[in-house]
Amino acid sequence: MNFALLGKKIGMSQVFDDENNVIPVTIVEAGPCTVTQIKTLDKEGYTAVQIGYNPSCKKAPKSKPLVGHCKKNGVDPQAVLSEFRTPENDEYETGHLLTVDKFEAGEKVDVVATTKGKGFQGVVKRWNFAGGPASHGSMFHRRGGSYGLCQWPGHVFKNKKMPGHMGSRSRTVQNLKVIKVLPEKHVILVKGSIPGHNGSLLTVRPAIKRKSGKGVS
């Protein structure tokens, strides 16, 4: 079944597994998410489910159009809205709550999050260029080298790796193993790290590239 949950990154810690190994985990608050709208083929031209999420301890003012949209669908105003595509959405109904119950320990998930912003960075940090020698009069330290050819083609090729803004981009980490689900706290523990700062918004969904069935490890 296709679904997604909005949530936030809480932080990292570690747990001990059955064989007493130390497992690094990221603590993720996921949901509860309210279904705010069902999009149908007849009306919107595609089938999807729109969900809303109110992160704990976030009390941002909500815009009037947002409040109006939620009111029209008969749900409380939500701080964040997002949607996921699904071929059949008969089982969803506006007002329904999606919680971490849908995940199981041992299952694999994907996490979509925004990476930490690094600002304007040079090619060494941004593209892992090697740079030049530090001394012996090289005069070529952290520069990008040649940017292209001469009269032909007369311009720098597209996608040439250059300095620029780095980070603050949406990135997906695939196939993270769910170590533990704590339904009463709306929290799951996933193995490994995920992008972004603590407290930043993210999306958790069952792994797209999982093999058939739940709990495939």
Added chain:
Amino acid sequence: MKPIVEEITQQDIKEDRDHFKVGDEVRVHVRVREGDKERIQIFKGIVIARKGRGVEETFTVRRIASGVGVERVFPVHSPLIAKVDVDRDSVTMRARMYYIRDRIGKGATKVKERRLVERANK
């Protein structure tokens, strides 16, 4: 640390693991699995550091094994550690005893012992 992180890791934390400190000479009882048999292996040495907090806390034990300095880092709350015996209490002037790595001979294993009187007053 965030309260929720503390709450989640609470169950893994062992209460009886704060009786040793940096400078103590300890015997760490480590559970070793060999096939399906389990036995206890003892690692004896001086605690030269305790780092981190909560469930992530670790401690480093240094010993001289056949003339070579050996250091092992254990997670304080690891279930693999059966128990930690303190053989010798000591007084240290440092939180991390890294200076002991540069010592050769007798000084490499010697730490100022806490006086018996002091221990009685404790």
